[in-house]
Amino acid sequence: MELALLGRTLMKLGEAAIPTEGIGAHGTSEQSVIIVAADVKAHPGTPVKDIAARTGFPQSKVSACVARLxxxxxxxSEADPADRRRTLIRPSGKVSARVAEVRAADIDPVLAAALDDPDRLDEVKSALRLLAAHLDPGALTRIGT
Structure with missing residues (x-):
């Protein structure tokens, strides 16, 4: 239970750090878009149906997230050469201005505000880097999720 709560807290902090100015309203949550993006990164060249199966999201939600991404x-995206009715999704070969903006977002202010002791920011960031190194998005596929 503690791991699930920690994961939810970290996801919400990550969402809070993503710049949202000028992107308009969307029907998909940042969290679902992040999950779909991580799945596409871990499984490039995958159809929406497979992303839906791995994430547990309805196919319509995955399609909306893919549209946002x-x-x-x-x-x-491109048509599947083996079955032209399917569309394959893969990470972009180039970094757009929006992707660069999100990647460059500074989490320090959000993380420091969330800590009960902001003086421990560097320690917490080191712990997060360690977790990220060992629990990449591929970790979910290793446990069959």
Whole structure:
């Protein structure tokens, strides 16, 4: 239970650090878009149906997330050469301005505000880097999720 709560807290902090100025309203949450983006990164060249199966999201939600990611320049799609009715999604080969902005976002202010002791910011960031090094998005596929 503690791991689930920690994961939710970290996800919400990550969402809070993502710049949102000028992107308009969307029907998909930042969290679902991040999950779909991580899945596409871990499984490039995958159809929406497979992303839906791995994430547990309805296919319509995955399609909406993919549309948002495509609009941001984070993913590209192409017809499956083996079955032209399917569309394959992969990370974009180039970094768009929006993707660069999100990647450059500074989490320090959000993280420091969330800590009960902001003086421990560097220690917490080191712990997060260690977790990220060992629990990449591929960790979910290693446990069959």
């Amino acid at each position: 495509r609009e941001a320049g984070a993913v590209e």
